[in-house]
Amino acid sequence: MRRVAFCPPGPCSTFGRIFHGVLLDEKDPTKEKQVFVKTVKDHASEVQVTMMLTESCKLRGLHHRNLLPISHVCTEDGEKPMVLLPFVAWGNLKLFLRQCKLAEANNPQAVSQQDLVYMAVQIACGMSYLSRREVIHKDLAARNCVIDDNMQVKITDNALARDLFPMDYHCLGDNENRPVRWMALESLLNNDFSSASDVWAFGVTLWELMTLGQTPYVDIDPFEMSAYLKDGYRIAQPINCPDELFAVMACCWALDPEERPKFQQLVQCLTKFHAALGAYV
Numbered sequence: 255m256r257r258v259a260f261c262p263p264g265p266c267s268t269f270g271r272i273f274h275g276v277l278l279d280e281k282d283p284t285k286e287k288q289v290f291v292k293t294v295k296d297h298a299s300e301v302q303v304t305m306m307l308t309e310s311c312k313l314r315g316l317h318h319r320n321l322l323p324i325s326h327v328c329t330e331d332g333e334k335p336m337v338l339l340p341f342v343a344w345g346n347l348k349l350f351l352r353q354c355k356l357a358e359a360n361n362p363q364a365v366s367q368q369d370l371v372y373m374a375v376q377i378a379c380g381m382s383y384l385s386r387r388e389v390i391h392k393d394l395a396a397r398n399c400v401i402d403d404n405m406q407v408k409i410t411d412n413a414l415a416r417d418l419f420p421m422d423y424h425c426l427g428d429n430e431n432r433p434v435r436w437m438a439l440e441s442l443l444n445n446d447f448s449s450a451s452d453v454w455a456f457g458v459t460l461w462e463l464m465t466l467g468q469t470p471y472v473d474i475d476p477f478e479m480s481a482y483l484k485d486g487y488r489i490a491q492p493i494n495c496p497d498e499l500f501a502v503m504a505c506c507w508a509l510d511p512e513e514r515p516k517f518q519q520l521v522q523c524l525t526k527f528h529a530a531l532g533a534y535v
Contacts, residue, residue, distance in 0.1 A: 272417055277326070277338060288341035289325065292417075293334045303335055310337040312411045316387065320380030322400055322408035339410065346418060347373070347399035347407060351467030358466070368531040369405060370463045371499070375524045376407040381456060382517035384409075385449040392447050394455040395436050396462040397422060422469070424476040434476040435469070439509060442480040450511035456520065457506025464492040464499065483509075498527060 272292055279285040292310065294303055313323035326338040357364040377399060384391060391398075397415035401407050416423060416431075423431035438454035440446040458470050470489045474482050488507050491500040502523060508514050515523070 274341065275338070287325075290339040290341055292337040292339070306337065307335060309411055309416070312389070312391070313409075316384070316389065318380055318383040319406075320376045320408055321383065322410045324411075342400040342408065343403045345400060346397060346415070347401045348396040348415075348419065348462065348467050350401050351396060351462065355466035365466070367464075367494070367496075368528065371524060371528045371531060372405065373399075373401070373407045374460050374463055375521065375528055377409060377459060378456065378517055378520040378524055380407075380409040381452060382521050385452070385517045388449075390447050390449060391452050391455070392441075393433050393436070394452055395422070395433060395459055396467060399459075426477060434479050435471045435474075437479075438511070439480060439483045440511060442483070448511060449517070450514050453506050453514045453517065453520070456517070457503040458489070460499070460503050460506070461489055461492060464495045468492075483507075502527075 272290065275289050275291040277287040277289050292306065294306060298306075307327065307329070310324050310327065313321055314327075316323055322339060322342065324337050324339050326336075328336040328338070351365075354365040377394075381391065381394065391409070391411075393412045393415075394409070395415070397419045398410050398412050399407050400410060412433075420431075422433055422435070424434045425431050426434065433455075434442065436455045436458045438451040441451045441454075461470055462468065471479065471482070486509075488504065491497075502515075502520065505513075505515050506520075
Protein backbone atom coordinates (compact mmCIF):
# COMPACT_ATOMS: atom_id res chain seq x y z
CA MET A 255 0.00 0.00 0.00
CA ARG A 256 1.22 3.49 -0.80
CA ARG A 257 0.44 6.90 0.61
CA VAL A 258 1.53 10.45 -0.08
CA ALA A 259 3.20 12.79 2.40
CA PHE A 260 2.78 16.45 1.47
CA CYS A 261 5.38 19.20 1.58
CA PRO A 262 4.25 22.86 1.79
CA PRO A 263 1.69 23.75 -0.92
CA GLY A 264 2.77 25.36 -4.15
CA PRO A 265 0.82 27.54 -6.59
CA CYS A 266 -2.92 27.72 -6.26
CA SER A 267 -5.48 28.38 -8.99
CA THR A 268 -9.24 28.72 -9.31
CA PHE A 269 -9.87 25.07 -8.55
CA GLY A 270 -6.44 23.39 -8.45
CA ARG A 271 -3.58 23.16 -6.02
CA ILE A 272 -0.04 21.83 -6.55
CA PHE A 273 2.17 20.25 -3.91
CA HIS A 274 5.64 18.79 -3.71
CA GLY A 275 5.13 15.41 -2.07
CA VAL A 276 6.75 12.10 -1.24
CA LEU A 277 5.22 8.81 -2.33
CA LEU A 278 5.70 6.31 0.51
CA ASP A 279 5.55 2.53 0.40
CA GLU A 280 4.17 1.38 3.77
CA LYS A 281 5.59 -2.13 3.23
CA ASP A 282 9.07 -0.72 2.67
CA PRO A 283 9.64 2.73 4.24
CA THR A 284 13.01 2.98 2.48
CA LYS A 285 11.23 3.25 -0.85
CA GLU A 286 10.44 6.93 -1.20
CA LYS A 287 9.84 8.79 -4.42
CA GLN A 288 9.54 12.56 -4.74
CA VAL A 289 6.51 13.62 -6.77
CA PHE A 290 4.49 16.59 -7.93
CA VAL A 291 0.93 16.29 -6.62
CA LYS A 292 -2.01 18.01 -8.28
CA THR A 293 -5.36 17.98 -6.53
CA VAL A 294 -8.46 20.17 -6.35
CA LYS A 295 -9.60 22.75 -3.85
CA ASP A 296 -12.53 22.17 -1.53
CA HIS A 297 -15.05 24.06 -3.67
CA ALA A 298 -14.14 22.42 -7.01
CA SER A 299 -17.16 21.17 -8.96
CA GLU A 300 -17.56 17.71 -10.48
CA VAL A 301 -16.95 19.24 -13.91
CA GLN A 302 -13.66 20.76 -12.72
CA VAL A 303 -12.59 17.46 -11.14
CA THR A 304 -13.36 15.62 -14.38
CA MET A 305 -11.45 18.25 -16.39
CA MET A 306 -8.37 17.86 -14.20
CA LEU A 307 -8.39 14.07 -14.49
CA THR A 308 -9.03 14.13 -18.25
CA GLU A 309 -6.20 16.58 -18.91
CA SER A 310 -3.84 14.62 -16.70
CA CYS A 311 -4.42 11.25 -18.36
CA LYS A 312 -3.53 12.41 -21.88
CA LEU A 313 0.02 11.04 -21.73
CA ARG A 314 -0.67 8.10 -19.45
CA GLY A 315 0.80 4.83 -20.68
CA LEU A 316 3.21 6.50 -23.13
CA HIS A 317 6.93 5.97 -22.63
CA HIS A 318 9.64 8.16 -24.13
CA ARG A 319 12.73 9.82 -22.67
CA ASN A 320 11.28 13.25 -23.48
CA LEU A 321 7.83 12.71 -21.98
CA LEU A 322 6.77 13.03 -18.34
CA PRO A 323 3.44 11.20 -18.08
CA ILE A 324 1.65 10.90 -14.75
CA SER A 325 2.77 8.05 -12.51
CA HIS A 326 -0.35 7.58 -10.38
CA VAL A 327 -3.98 8.68 -10.19
CA CYS A 328 -5.65 8.37 -6.79
CA THR A 329 -9.46 8.50 -6.75
CA GLU A 330 -10.50 6.90 -3.46
CA ASP A 331 -14.11 7.37 -2.33
CA GLY A 332 -14.55 10.32 -0.02
CA GLU A 333 -11.11 11.73 -0.81
CA LYS A 334 -9.99 14.45 -3.18
CA PRO A 335 -8.59 13.02 -6.41
CA MET A 336 -4.84 13.32 -6.75
CA VAL A 337 -2.63 13.21 -9.82
CA LEU A 338 1.03 12.32 -9.20
CA LEU A 339 3.91 13.12 -11.55
CA PRO A 340 7.62 12.38 -11.07
CA PHE A 341 9.41 15.27 -9.38
CA VAL A 342 11.99 17.03 -11.57
CA ALA A 343 14.77 18.94 -9.81
CA TRP A 344 14.86 22.19 -11.81
CA GLY A 345 11.19 22.05 -12.59
CA ASN A 346 9.20 24.06 -15.08
CA LEU A 347 11.05 24.99 -18.29
CA LYS A 348 9.42 28.41 -18.63
CA LEU A 349 10.44 29.34 -15.08
CA PHE A 350 13.95 28.03 -15.76
CA LEU A 351 14.24 30.18 -18.90
CA ARG A 352 13.10 33.28 -17.03
CA GLN A 353 15.62 32.60 -14.27
CA CYS A 354 18.31 32.40 -16.96
CA LYS A 355 17.10 35.76 -18.29
CA LEU A 356 17.53 37.31 -14.85
CA ALA A 357 20.99 35.75 -14.50
CA GLU A 358 22.07 37.04 -17.93
CA ALA A 359 23.05 40.46 -16.56
CA ASN A 360 25.75 38.92 -14.35
CA ASN A 361 26.53 35.86 -16.45
CA PRO A 362 25.90 36.14 -20.21
CA GLN A 363 26.71 32.42 -20.56
CA ALA A 364 24.09 31.29 -18.01
CA VAL A 365 22.61 29.25 -20.84
CA SER A 366 24.13 29.05 -24.31
CA GLN A 367 22.44 29.10 -27.68
CA GLN A 368 23.64 25.53 -28.13
CA ASP A 369 21.89 24.57 -24.86
CA LEU A 370 18.65 26.15 -26.08
CA VAL A 371 18.76 24.36 -29.42
CA TYR A 372 19.46 21.09 -27.58
CA MET A 373 16.28 21.69 -25.56
CA ALA A 374 14.39 22.27 -28.82
CA VAL A 375 15.72 19.01 -30.27
CA GLN A 376 14.48 17.12 -27.22
CA ILE A 377 11.02 18.68 -27.40
CA ALA A 378 10.82 17.87 -31.11
CA CYS A 379 11.82 14.25 -30.35
CA GLY A 380 9.07 13.91 -27.76
CA MET A 381 6.51 15.44 -30.09
CA SER A 382 7.64 13.22 -32.97
CA TYR A 383 6.91 10.22 -30.75
CA LEU A 384 3.45 11.56 -29.90
CA SER A 385 2.75 12.21 -33.57
CA ARG A 386 3.69 8.64 -34.48
CA ARG A 387 1.32 7.43 -31.78
CA GLU A 388 -1.38 9.73 -33.20
CA VAL A 389 -1.60 11.66 -29.93
CA ILE A 390 -2.40 15.37 -30.28
CA HIS A 391 -1.05 17.45 -27.41
CA LYS A 392 -3.10 20.65 -28.01
CA ASP A 393 -1.10 22.71 -25.51
CA LEU A 394 2.60 22.49 -26.30
CA ALA A 395 4.55 25.38 -24.74
CA ALA A 396 7.59 25.95 -22.55
CA ARG A 397 5.30 25.99 -19.52
CA ASN A 398 4.29 22.41 -20.34
CA CYS A 399 7.85 21.10 -20.27
CA VAL A 400 10.13 20.36 -17.34
CA ILE A 401 13.93 20.33 -17.19
CA ASP A 402 16.33 18.55 -14.86
CA ASP A 403 19.87 19.36 -13.75
CA ASN A 404 21.31 17.48 -16.74
CA MET A 405 19.45 19.71 -19.20
CA GLN A 406 17.09 16.85 -20.00
CA VAL A 407 13.71 18.18 -21.12
CA LYS A 408 10.44 16.30 -20.82
CA ILE A 409 7.01 17.26 -22.15
CA THR A 410 4.05 17.17 -19.79
CA ASP A 411 0.35 17.78 -20.29
CA ASN A 412 -1.11 20.99 -18.82
CA ALA A 413 -2.02 19.47 -15.45
CA LEU A 414 0.57 21.66 -13.74
CA ALA A 415 1.06 24.65 -16.03
CA ARG A 416 -2.57 25.74 -16.18
CA ASP A 417 -2.21 26.64 -12.51
CA LEU A 418 1.32 28.04 -12.70
CA PHE A 419 0.56 30.36 -15.64
CA PRO A 420 -3.15 31.24 -15.65
CA MET A 421 -2.46 34.40 -17.70
CA ASP A 422 -1.35 32.22 -20.63
CA TYR A 423 -4.94 31.04 -21.00
CA HIS A 424 -7.88 33.11 -22.19
CA CYS A 425 -11.60 32.58 -22.51
CA LEU A 426 -12.98 33.82 -25.83
CA GLY A 427 -16.61 33.67 -24.79
CA ASP A 428 -17.28 29.93 -24.76
CA ASN A 429 -16.44 29.35 -21.08
CA GLU A 430 -13.25 27.44 -21.93
CA ASN A 431 -9.76 28.79 -21.27
CA ARG A 432 -7.38 28.23 -24.17
CA PRO A 433 -3.68 28.97 -24.84
CA VAL A 434 -4.66 31.48 -27.53
CA ARG A 435 -1.18 32.87 -28.22
CA TRP A 436 0.18 29.39 -28.97
CA MET A 437 -2.71 28.20 -31.16
CA ALA A 438 -2.76 27.71 -34.93
CA LEU A 439 -5.30 29.71 -36.92
CA GLU A 440 -7.44 26.65 -37.73
CA SER A 441 -7.59 25.84 -34.01
CA LEU A 442 -8.71 29.37 -33.14
CA LEU A 443 -11.32 29.54 -35.90
CA ASN A 444 -12.65 25.99 -36.07
CA ASN A 445 -11.37 24.24 -32.95
CA ASP A 446 -9.43 22.01 -35.36
CA PHE A 447 -6.43 20.31 -33.72
CA SER A 448 -3.92 17.98 -35.34
CA SER A 449 -0.23 17.15 -35.34
CA ALA A 450 0.12 20.16 -37.68
CA SER A 451 -1.39 22.49 -35.06
CA ASP A 452 1.08 21.00 -32.55
CA VAL A 453 3.85 21.94 -35.01
CA TRP A 454 2.58 25.54 -34.96
CA ALA A 455 2.77 25.51 -31.15
CA PHE A 456 6.27 24.04 -31.37
CA GLY A 457 7.34 27.06 -33.43
CA VAL A 458 6.06 29.34 -30.67
CA THR A 459 7.84 27.17 -28.07
CA LEU A 460 11.08 27.51 -30.04
CA TRP A 461 10.54 31.28 -29.97
CA GLU A 462 10.09 31.08 -26.18
CA LEU A 463 13.40 29.24 -25.89
CA MET A 464 15.28 31.84 -27.91
CA THR A 465 13.75 34.73 -25.92
CA LEU A 466 14.34 33.03 -22.55
CA GLY A 467 10.69 32.76 -21.66
CA GLN A 468 9.11 35.91 -23.05
CA THR A 469 5.37 35.90 -23.76
CA PRO A 470 4.51 35.71 -27.49
CA TYR A 471 2.16 38.28 -29.02
CA VAL A 472 2.16 40.12 -25.70
CA ASP A 473 0.77 43.33 -27.25
CA ILE A 474 -2.06 41.62 -29.14
CA ASP A 475 -5.52 41.33 -27.60
CA PRO A 476 -6.45 37.62 -27.42
CA PHE A 477 -9.76 38.41 -29.13
CA GLU A 478 -7.82 39.84 -32.09
CA MET A 479 -5.35 36.96 -32.49
CA SER A 480 -7.20 35.14 -35.27
CA ALA A 481 -7.53 38.31 -37.39
CA TYR A 482 -3.88 39.18 -36.71
CA LEU A 483 -2.68 35.77 -37.90
CA LYS A 484 -5.08 35.76 -40.85
CA ASP A 485 -3.55 39.03 -42.05
CA GLY A 486 -0.16 37.30 -42.16
CA TYR A 487 1.42 38.79 -39.06
CA ARG A 488 3.66 36.72 -36.78
CA ILE A 489 5.91 37.29 -33.78
CA ALA A 490 9.17 39.04 -34.62
CA GLN A 491 12.56 37.38 -34.89
CA PRO A 492 14.19 37.32 -31.44
CA ILE A 493 17.36 39.32 -30.89
CA ASN A 494 20.47 37.19 -31.51
CA CYS A 495 18.37 34.43 -33.08
CA PRO A 496 20.13 33.12 -36.22
CA ASP A 497 18.21 33.58 -39.46
CA GLU A 498 18.32 29.82 -40.09
CA LEU A 499 16.63 29.11 -36.77
CA PHE A 500 13.98 31.78 -37.28
CA ALA A 501 13.26 30.26 -40.70
CA VAL A 502 12.42 27.00 -38.91
CA MET A 503 9.94 28.87 -36.70
CA ALA A 504 8.38 30.60 -39.69
CA CYS A 505 7.81 27.28 -41.46
CA CYS A 506 5.86 26.09 -38.43
CA TRP A 507 3.51 29.06 -38.79
CA ALA A 508 2.37 28.45 -42.36
CA LEU A 509 -1.36 29.12 -42.68
CA ASP A 510 -1.89 25.88 -44.59
CA PRO A 511 -1.34 22.97 -42.16
CA GLU A 512 -0.09 20.83 -45.06
CA GLU A 513 2.79 23.25 -45.64
CA ARG A 514 4.16 22.92 -42.11
CA PRO A 515 7.06 20.53 -41.49
CA LYS A 516 6.54 17.18 -39.77
CA PHE A 517 8.08 16.71 -36.35
CA GLN A 518 10.60 14.18 -37.64
CA GLN A 519 11.79 16.77 -40.16
CA LEU A 520 12.16 19.27 -37.33
CA VAL A 521 14.19 16.75 -35.33
CA GLN A 522 16.58 16.24 -38.25
CA CYS A 523 16.88 19.95 -39.04
CA LEU A 524 17.48 21.05 -35.45
CA THR A 525 19.89 18.19 -34.78
CA LYS A 526 22.04 19.34 -37.73
CA PHE A 527 21.86 22.94 -36.53
CA HIS A 528 22.87 21.88 -33.00
CA ALA A 529 25.84 19.95 -34.40
CA ALA A 530 26.89 22.98 -36.45
CA LEU A 531 26.82 25.17 -33.34
CA GLY A 532 28.95 22.60 -31.53
CA ALA A 533 31.57 22.79 -34.25
CA TYR A 534 32.20 26.44 -33.37
CA VAL A 535 32.54 25.88 -29.61
